[in-house]
Amino acid sequence: MIKYIVFALVLGGIVGYLNNDFGSSLATVLVRDYLFNGALAALLFVMGLVFGLDRDAIGKMRRMGLKILVVPFAVASGSIAGAVVIALILKINVVATASLSAGFGWYTLAGPLAGQLLGVKWGAFAFTTNFFREMLTILTVPLAVRLDKYVPVAFGGATSMDTTLPVIVKYGGSEMLIMAFSSGFILSLIAPITIIGIASLV
Numbered sequence: 001m002i003k004y005i006v007f008a009l010v011l012g013g014i015v016g017y018l019n020n021d022f023g024s025s026l027a028t029v030l031v032r033d034y035l036f037n038g039a040l041a042a043l044l045f046v047m048g049l050v051f052g053l054d055r056d057a058i059g060k061m062r063r064m065g066l067k068i069l070v071v072p073f074a075v076a077s078g079s080i081a082g083a084v085v086i087a088l089i090l091k092i093n094v095v096a097t098a099s100l101s102a103g104f105g106w107y108t109l110a111g112p113l114a115g116q117l118l119g120v121k122w123g124a125f126a127f128t129t130n131f132f133r134e135m136l137t138i139l140t141v142p143l144a145v146r147l148d149k150y151v152p153v154a155f156g157g158a159t160s161m162d163t164t165l166p167v168i169v170k171y172g173g174s175e176m177l178i179m180a181f182s183s184g185f186i187l188s189l190i191a192p193i194t195i196i197g198i199a200s201l202v
Contacts, residue, residue, distance in 0.1 A: 051073040064179060071179060072133055075154045076194065085101035095202045100126035102194035103188040104157035105164075107131040110195060117199040133157060137164045145171045155182045158191055 026175020083101030087094040103110025107130035135157050137144075139157040141164070144151040149172045156164035161184025168180045 039068045068179065069186070071150060071153060071181040072190075075157060075183060076102070076104060076187060076190065078154065079157065080194070080198070093202070095198060096122050099195055099198040099202070100129060100154045102191060102198055103130045104191050104194075105130050105133040105137070106158040106188060107134065107189050109191060112193065113195050114199065118197065120200060134163060138167055141167045141171045146179050149173065149176055150179070151174075153183050156180065156184065158187040161188060 001090070002068045012099055031165055050055050079101050083093055083098045087097035096114075099118065100114045100122060103114070103126060107127050110130045111123050111127025113123075114126035118126075137152060137157075137159065140155065141152045152164070152172055153160050153176065158166060159165075160168055160180040161182075165177070165180055165184070169177050172180070
């Protein structure tokens with residue numbers, strides 16, 4: 001599955017690049033505003049269908065108990081703490097680095113928001129680091145799941161509720177659907193708060 005994802009990503013990049021060369025703004029609008037959102041909605045529909053077909057889904061949620069809350073908050077804490085360590089090693093602004101990592105992989109939010117709060121340079125850093133987090137999650141899931149089935153969920157961060165959800169479920173098993181989705185959902189809810197809250201300390 002991974003090779004098909006990489007192939008699709010590379011092909012999409014090439015097509016997008018060629019589209020820009022030809023200056024087709026209509027194609028850009030169609031892809032950005034309609035095709036992307038439509039594909040994401042279809043993906044979430046299929047994941048919801050899988051959840052609905054699982055007769056024991058509610059029971060699984062009950063058995064997970066506080067894990068549904070513990071996992072996303074552990075992921076959030078680890079992401080921010082890791083960013084602080086990296087900032088200290090690289091001797092760059094600790095607070096700004098922590099703020100951009102608080103997007104938890106949601107690059108379409110982290111980039112623009114960090115750009116508004118911290119400046120264009122940090123906005124670009126936020127977009128890039130969160131984008132690579134998503135890409136690395138997709139590429140490393142087959143290996144990460146061997147360490148522990150929760151590792152890909154942590155890697156995916158906020159994206160584990162949508163774009164990285166299919167690969168997490170494929171390699172981690174259908175029992176990871178609820179955990180991955182709930183973790184990504186909670187992280188997506190708190191990401192704007194954590195980015196703004198940490199950035200305000202600069």
